[in-house]
Each structure stands twice: as structure tokens, then as C-alpha cells.
Amino acid sequence: MSLVQRYGEVPVAELSKLLHVSEVTIRSDLKALEQSGQVRRTRGGVRLPLGNQGETPLEEAGRQHAHAKRRIGQAAAALVQDRETVFLDVGSTTTEVARHLSPTLRGVTVVTAGINIALELERLPNLRVIVTGGTLRPLQHSLVSPYALEVLRHIHADRLFLGCNGVDAIHGVTNANHEEAEVKRCMVAHAAQVIVVADHSKLGEVSRAHLTPLSRVSALITDRHGDGLPPALGQVLRDVQTV
Template sequence: MIQARRGEILSLVHQHGELPVSELSKLLGVSEVTVRSDLQVLAGAGQLRRTRGGARLPLDVRGEAPLEETRHRHADAKRRIGRAAAALVQDDETVFLDVGSSTTEVARALSPTLRNVTVVTPGLNIALELERLPNLRVIVTGGTLRPLQHSLVSPYALEILRHIHADRLFLGCNGVDAVQGITNANHEEAEVKRAMVSQSRQVVVVADPSKLGVVSRAHIAPANRVTTLITARHATGPPADLLAMISDVQVV
């Protein structure tokens, strides 16, 4: 019952953008004390932002952190997510493997028994991770280096992506929101991510729970473009509106 109520709170805030505690109390038929307690939990999980007397949609305004730093955040969750995502790759597939700490865990978890798999990546560190798998063909997109994420962006990264069609994309991001979709902190990287989305049959988003319900600066894709969302266990669980929007949500 508590989880359902908190899911309804998230849904209402996403519908209206911002709501006061008094209005949430009336809509849900519970006391304002109960609403404030729920908002405290949801805000602590990064799924909404507290305001003076209410709550609003979260906006991720944090500056970018180096990959070497972000890989230590939610490390166990990211390893579980990476293993679950890597298990989806089958022989004879072509896959896009995006940049980021969660997608790096996907690379580390790919099976050495895979055959005739082509991995296309804009991530230099991911390409190096895949050197241990001699049966994989690895294509690096090329482009201009962004040192923080070891990623390759415009102008040349987009050119090669236009010529490749992938069975699936493993997409990293900074925010997953039912209304605002999949978002990223950096506009240049988001441009490359959008190109991979457009060239992929399936889109698999890998995101630890801190990304759920968060909206960042640059739009990548609407939530209904996501085939599968792989996330990790968390006290509040994925927001109800995300569960309604994405048919395949895996919590590992």
C-alpha cells in the first residue's frame, strides 16, 4: 500500500510538474504528515525534489564527474545491471555499446563464448575492455575525444553511425523519466546517443536507481522508445509511470 501510494505521488507530480502537500493530501485521501513522509523518502531516492510546501520534478543539474569517479557510485548495482544486460547479447549480433560506468560493466560481463558479435562503441575505455575477447569484432566510432568519459563525439562520430544498423543498443544516461524521456548531462554525447537510438532495433537502457525519475539537460529519446530498462533493487522500486511506459523493466 505504501509503495502504491508513493507511486501515485510520483505519477501526480509528473502529470502536473509541481504540487503542494495540501493538494497531494486531498488527491490521495491521506494526511499531510503522511504525504510529507512519503516526499522525504522519494526525494532521498532522487525521484523528485522538495519545494517549499510541496514537490516538483527533479532536474539533474550536477556537473559531470570523471568516469573514474562515477564507477564507484552504486558499484554493486552497476555490476548486477551489467551482468543482466550482457546476458542479452547473442551470437551473430551487432550491438552499440554506449559510454558510461554502467555500460563499462556490460563490456566486462560479456561472455568469452560469444561468436561473430560486432560491438560498435564511442567509448575508448570500453574498446580496451573488449580486447580480452578475441572472438569479438570491435569498431570504435572515431571523433573528438571528451576526456571526462573517454568518449568520442562530433564531428566524425556521427558519420560512421549512419552506416551501421544494430540489433540492440545498450544505452547509458543521466536520467530516465516517463514524461521527459531519457536524458543526458552533456549535449555532445546526447547527439551521439540519439544517432545510436535511431540506428538500433532494440534500445536497452542500463541505469542504476539514482537515475530513475531524474531529468537531465539534453534529450536522447522518449521513454516509449525503450525496449528494456535494466535497473537495480531499491527501497521504493521503479516509479509507477515508468513501469506503465516501458513494457520490459528488469530489476536485478
């Protein structure tokens, strides 16, 4: 439990090595811990159970750096072209992307795990909107595994607009929630282009769940603030658009 609390999520194989016992023993103990509600099993590992405690509601997050997120959303939405299939991730910045998609777009399919994003897109009758399904995370209005992953595995997108909690030159793109991270990683795997939309407060930050290395990121759209982009990020990212 100490290791899980320290790292958030730990593979079974790693626990076996650290505690010098067999994986069979580890799995037996994890089963007992899960039954008591202390942990949640994942594929090949274990993590702390995720609830809504301590999470910032999506509406409150949207008020933080609101002007920056609006400009980022406008710039990102302008990239979408007719007849594209687009993954639109959950979050306050990606919600701004949805709000700024052009009503003149034709033949575009938007796939999202965000219920609020799907509702935003109702105003665009020429867009086809696919909602992944899954288990609802109420404060974030997002849908997570298991069903979200099953839908995404059957779709190939031209581009993904990816939200996050951190963009770091070494640790890549990270997110605070492990359940949402599963869905985001699946989107990354099935998108031709990955475009990260993140305001300046996320730059240089590292959060709990890894999403993708920066080598997989086609572009970063962020806002101008203070000293600008951290030099280390500028050296690694191929395309940075500041708005």
C-alpha cells in the same frame, strides 16, 4: 545569453520568436558570440560551450552505486547473442556490460564511442570491435562529433545498450552532456532494440539533453532499491528488469 544559460540549448527559430527579430539577425549575433567563445553553434541552434569543468570523471562515477552497476552489467551482457551487432554506449554502467560479455560469444560486432570500452573488449579475441572515432572527451574517455556520427549513420545494430543521467515517465531518457547526446541519439535511430541500463539514482530524474521518448525503449535494466520503480515509469515502460 540569458536564454541559452537558462535552457542550455536553444533553436535559432525559437530565439527569433522570443526576441521578435529575424533569424538572419539572430545568426549574425550568434556568430559574434561564438567568436568571443560565449556560445557554440549547433545544427539549427546554439548552446553553451562544453568543457570538462564540473564533470565527474568516469572512474569516480563508476564507484557510485558500483554493486548495482555490476549487476545491471551482468544482466545486460547476458542478452547478447552470437552474430549480433551491438551499440555499446559510453558510461560507467555500459562499461560493466563490456566487462561481463561472455568469452564464448562468436560473430558479435560491438560498436562503441568509448575508448575505455574498446580496451575492455580486447580480452575477447572473437569479438569484432569498431570504435567510432571523433573528438576525445578526456574525463569520460568518449568520442563525439563530428566523425562519430558519420560512422554510426552507416551501421544498423540489433540492439543498443544506452546509458543516461535520467529516466522519466514524461520527459523520457535524458543525458547531462549535449555532445554525447548527439551520438546517443544517432545510436537510438540506428538500433532495432534500445535497452536502457540505469541504476536507481537515475529513475525519475530529468537531465539537460533529450535522448529518446520511452516509447522507443524496448527494456529498462535497473536495480532493486527502496520503494522500487516509480509507478509512473512502470505504467509507461513495456519491459523492466530489476536485478
